[in-house]
Amino acid sequence: MARESRARLFKGRGDSDERTLVRVRTHGKAVFVPILLALLVASLAAALIAVLPPEWKPIATWVTIGAAALLVLWFSVRPFIEWFTTSYTITTRRVITKHGVLNRYGHELPLSRIDSVGSERGIIDRMFGCGTLVFSTASERPVVLHDVPQVKDIEGLLADLIYRAHRDDQD
Known part of the structure; x- marks a missing residue:
């Protein structure tokens, strides 16, 4: 219709x-840096979780994962969606x-x-x-x-x- x-x-x-x-x-280069940032944040979060003292583990692990997820959403997923919806x-x-x-x-x-x-x-x-x-x-x-x-x-x-x-x- x-x-x-x-x-x-x-x-x-x-x-x-x-x-x-x-x-x-828009060209795919627009999402190159956000992808690198997602990998960097995930690597840093994994390294931080690995070196956390055992007495902090349950809570600090979840806080680290939550903070990493927010950073990835804001600095990687959001730019990817903006790239995908621009024509x-x-x-x-x-x-x-x-x-x-x-x-x-x-x-x-x-x-x-x-x-x-x-x-x-x-x-x-x-x-x-x-x-x-x-x-x-x-x-x-x-x-x-x-x-x-x-x-x-x-x-x-x-x-x-x-x-x-x-x-x-x-x-």
Whole structure:
């Protein structure tokens, strides 16, 4: 039912020829450090439990496990869930970003409103083949998309689409 409603909305606006070109999740490097932190916390908790005096064992063991679990949840599981729920979609007419765990947030930016597109890539980003896309518009502050995989290819695709969108607007 929802797809049919959306399809009718697109047809009503004359956008029936809109196609999805790219749909990506942020690069996996975004969860690399949280995974390392989870391993480090688990190792430290195990080492601490191993050296606890025997008279402290029952209570101190559970306190250590609880503290380690909270740290892993906050610094590892939460970033993983945020990574998993963040996506970027590029269609022939717009750029769509979605993120959020409990509350879903989305932003749609028509290609005709984008003035320029650029990318930023540090040394780590270049090693992983990802980077940050930056869109400039006349009326808004720049839109920044972090950890975009294959950022150079997507930047080139967007530059072509934006050029066509502006050319079509002038015709």
